[in-house]
Amino acid sequence: MKKKNKRPRVRVGVHTSIAGGISRSIERAAHLDCNTIQIFSHSPRQWKKTRIPAAEVNHFAELRQKYDISPVFVHASYLINLASLSSVVVKKSMDLLSYEMENADMIGAEYVVLHTGSARGEDEKKAREKAAMALKRSINKKGRASIILENTAGQRGDITSSIHALADIMDICNNDRIAGICIDTCHAFASGYDIAAGEGLNTLVNEIKKYMGIDKLKLIHLNDSKKPLESGVDRHEHIGRGSIGIEGFRNILSDRSITNVPIILETPKDDEDDDRKNLETVFALLNKILN
Numbered sequence: 001m002k003k004k005n006k007r008p009r010v011r012v013g014v015h016t017s018i019a020g021g022i023s024r025s026i027e028r029a030a031h032l033d034c035n036t037i038q039i040f041s042h043s044p045r046q047w048k049k050t051r052i053p054a055a056e057v058n059h060f061a062e063l064r065q066k067y068d069i070s071p072v073f074v075h076a077s078y079l080i081n082l083a084s085l086s087s088v089v090v091k092k093s094m095d096l097l098s099y100e101m102e103n104a105d106m107i108g109a110e111y112v113v114l115h116t117g118s119a120r121g122e123d124e125k126k127a128r129e130k131a132a133m134a135l136k137r138s139i140n141k142k143g144r145a146s147i148i149l150e151n152t153a154g155q156r157g158d159i160t161s162s163i164h165a166l167a168d169i170m171d172i173c174n175n176d177r178i179a180g181i182c183i184d185t186c187h188a189f190a191s192g193y194d195i196a197a198g199e200g201l202n203t204l205v206n207e208i209k210k211y212m213g214i215d216k217l218k219l220i221h222l223n224d225s226k227k228p229l230e231s232g233v234d235r236h237e238h239i240g241r242g243s244i245g246i247e248g249f250r251n252i253l254s255d256r257s258i259t260n261v262p263i264i265l266e267t268p269k270d271d272e273d274d275d276r277k278n279l280e281t282v283f284a285l286l287n288k289i290l291n
């Protein structure tokens with residue numbers, strides 16, 4: 001039998017299902033040998049709010065401690081669009097984001113990962129200012145969980161596909177509860193950062209250092225890309241099987257700025273075994289690089 005790859009000294013997890021109750025997600029993560037996790041706290045494609053039962057909250061906390069799963073990232077709903085041209089949608093988005101943050105506090109999650117929004121047809125800078133103001137107003141002073149802003153793939157109307165753009169939003173908000181950023185490798189590649197190569201990865205890391213400081217990098221979404229460099233299309237692929245490729249991931253994971261922060265996979269789940277296979281690929285790369 002092939003020897004299983006040992007989990008390296010890096011925080012690695014996958015976006016995990018909460019089907020059957022949020023505490024089930026921790027069991028699933030532990031079963032996959034993960035030590036960090038990302039979840040949705042409710043259905044991400046519905047405006048409807050549901051309460052998490054108290055018994056589930058307690059069980060979630062117990063299991064987290066038992067299996068050493070930390071930090072916990074809550075990915076905010078895909079419906080949120082703080083830059084929408086519709087003031088009704090902005091209002092509903094602010095409300096839903098507040099709910100996401102309350103949920104995160106209730107389950108003791110450290111971070112809420114947010115796609116700020118997009119505004120097709122609007123001036124990008126103006127849209128960003130508007131979204132930043134809405135974001136600022138959504139943050140309840142008494143909460144604990146921090147927000148991290150995710151880079152996007154550069155689709156039309158996109159306002160967060162560059163590091164400079166993310167820094168811009170953080171500067172406008174000027175709020176401690178916005179802890180920093182999440183870099184999604186698929187989105188970075190699709191938006192034009194050639195992170196599969198040394199030079200392109202350096203460009204990205206240097207921009208983070210220049211515009212906000214490397215301590216603001218809080219999370220890596222490690223995904224391969226189905227589409228080519230600068231495609232502007234957000235389609236995730238299994239690690240090593242897309243346009244970034246296995247050598248690309250070797251390059252990415254060789255950078256200490258990357259392996260110093262938690263890594264979450266959001267790779268396709270076509271098959272029951274897909275998460276395990278993708279994690280094995282990442283563990284194998286990390287073990288070679290770090291040992």
Ligand SMILES: [Zn+2]
Nearest residue numbers: 150184221266
């Ligand atoms: Zn992502």
Ligand SMILES: [Zn+2]
Nearest residue numbers: 186187234236
């Ligand atoms: Zn994506």
